[in-house]
Structures are given as C-alpha cells and as structure tokens.
Amino acid sequence: MAQAEFDDIAETFAFLDDWEDRYRHVIELGRDLPPLSGDAKSPATKVEGCASQVWLVPRIEDGRFDFDGDSDAMIVKGLIAVLHALYAGRPVGEVAEVDADASLRRLGLDEHLSSQRSNGLRAMVQRIRAVTAHAG
Numbered sequence: 001m002a003q004a005e006f007d008d009i010a011e012t013f014a015f016l017d018d019w020e021d022r023y024r025h026v027i028e029l030g031r032d033l034p035p036l037s038g039d040a041k042s043p044a045t046k047v048e049g050c051a052s053q054v055w056l057v058p059r060i061e062d063g064r065f066d067f068d069g070d071s072d073a074m075i076v077k078g079l080i081a082v083l084h085a086l087y088a089g090r091p092v093g094e095v096a097e098v099d100a101d102a103s104l105r106r107l108g109l110d111e112h113l114s115s116q117r118s119n120g121l122r123a124m125v126q127r128i129r130a131v132t133a134h135a136g
Contacts (some may be wrong), residue, residue: 005085010106019112023075024074030077033084036070049123050109051116056124058131065092065132069124079121082107095132100125 006112009029012109016022018101037043040057047054052073059066066088069080086103104110 003086003090005080005088006103009082009085015108017114018106019108022108023112026078026082028078029081029085030071030074030079032131033081037125040068047120047123047127049126050076051118052120054080054120054124056080056127056131058128060092060132060135063091064092065095065128065135067128067131075117077122079109079117080119080124082109083121083124083128092135093133096129 009025011027012025016025016083036055036057041053041055045055047056050071052071054071055074057068059068067084069084071077071078071080082104084091084099086098086100092097101110109121110118
C-alpha cells in the first residue's frame with residue numbers, strides 16, 4: 001500500500017542525520033524507478049510548472065490510482081518516487097484527501113528544496129489530483 005511505502009521513506013529520513021544524506025537517498029529512490037519509454041514522454045504527459053522536464057503517465061485500474069513518471073533531473077526523479085510512494089495504489093477517491101504538504105513536511109523537503117523544485121513538486125501533486133478528480 002502506498003502509505004506504508006511512504007512511511008518507510010519517512011523512517012529512513014529520520015535515521016539520516018543530514019540533508020546531504022537525505023538528498024542522496026531521494027536520488028537513489030529515483031534511480032530505482034524504471035525509465036519511461038520515449039513515446040510516453042509526450043506533451044500530454046509533460047507536467048508544466050517544473051524547472052526540469054517531468055512526465056507523469058497515470059493509470060487507474062480497478063478503482064486504484066497508479067502512475068509512472070520520469071524526469072531529466074535525478075533529484076526530481078527521486079521526488080517522483082516519493083510521490084509514487086505517497087499515492088500509488090490508493091483508491092481514486094482517496095487521492096484528493098492526501099495532505100501532500102504535511103506528508104512532505106515529515107521528510108523536511110519543504111525546508112531544503114529550492115523554490116523552483118518546490119513549485120515543480122506542487123505542479124506534480126496538482127496533476128495527480130486533477131487526473132483522479134476527472135476519474136472519480
């Protein structure tokens with residue numbers, strides 16, 4: 001379940017003493033994501049509002065939300081992995097109820113991301129919410 005995976009990330013962050021270690025961990029999470037195929041990287045899947053190139057490809061199966069994502073920036077790909085842990089597998093109707101800001105504060109991301117990265121993260125969350133709002 002998505003929340004358990006996110007809780008694991010939060011626990012790992014709690015053990016890591018400094019932001020550099022946390023930053024490296026986010027990048028490692030991104031490395032574990034499979035890359036999107038070239039045809040999945042289209043204008044329809046591109047997330048506007050991100051400084052880096054970001055693509056999210058949503059799927060809804062059996063009433064549950066999931067998505068694949070990719071970015072040309074390693075830290076952003078790691079942020080996609082964090083969002084995947086937060087949202088993937090949830091019933092579509094629950095996606096809008098997730099307090100992404102509070103969840104990401106648990107990781108301290110709000111304090112350590114540049115304003116451009118924070119804006120991009122918000123843009124990804126908005127895309128996820130928009131997709132599920134139209135599906136529900």
